[in-house]
Amino acid sequence: MLVDVHAHLTDPKFLHDLPAVLERAKKAGVTAIVCNGVNPANNREILALAKTHSIIKAALGAYPTDAIGFVETETGLEKATHPWDLDKELDFIASQKDNIMGIGEVGLEFKHVTDEHLRKLQVANFKKIMALGEKLKKPLIIHSRGAETETLELLQSSTNKKVVLHCFGGRKSLVRKANELGFHLSIPPVIARLQHFEMVVNEMHINQLLTETDSPWLSHIADERNEPMNVQESVKCIAKLKKFDPIETENNLFLNYQRLFF
DSSP: OEEEEEEOTTSGGGTTTHHHHHHHHHHHTEEEEEEEOOSHHHHHHHHHHHHHOTTEEEEEOOOHHHHTTEEEETTEEEEOSSOOOHHHHHHHHHHTGGGOSEEEEEEOOOSSOOOHHHHHHHHHHHHHHHHHHHHHTOOEEEEOTTOHHHHHHHHHTSSOOOEEEETOOOOHHHHHHHHHTTOEEEEOGGGGTOHHHHHHHHHSOGGGEEEOOOTTSOOSSTTSOOOGGGHHHHHHHHHHHHTOOHHHHHHHHHHHHHHHHO
16 A cells, blocks of 8 residues: 655646546555645645545645745745735644644745745744644644755754655755654655665665655656656665565555554
């Protein structure tokens, strides 16, 4: 049984063939796809999808740049046309606690945000989100691009150790720290062509690994749309690196998912 703990199936790239994508995932052995939200409208889309498709599980979130009133574009950051209130959205997420698997996508984005004031604003927002995670006792699904050190320092101070570091780009010492803290790291199919994720797998305990796709991104094939069925590629790579049987690896990763989310 396979699980994708981080996907974005509301992306326009899935607009015309989502049923086929889900069917391929089921045929590949995927039993759950945790679809991550990034803003109020997206969170509600995900809740609707989860009600329609049992394979889709909802995680509601506040993407770091969205939560400070910006959106990421191909050319950089742009001010959002319709900024929204994070506190109100966190109240909404709390109201949906029985309908969600976790809180995500949340965290810090420092690669595209270099302004110190905006970084501090992100940190303040993240602290509010961590407090909600503690209150709801729900896993946090974390974005930490360019802010891996700061993210771990903040998470270390929280009583909620249910953490998934999605697509974690930190150096080896930070991966080891995440391992020591008992956090989970999710491995995308792009591991097949990025040595960084091989290092992550080698440094992390097998009981703290999960699989993700970040669909439609991070495919094992360059410039190809990613989709949930491709978590099988992550499993193959993890099994090879850990020198485990693929079925044994798959079962272990599924148990990790159950322990963390249930």
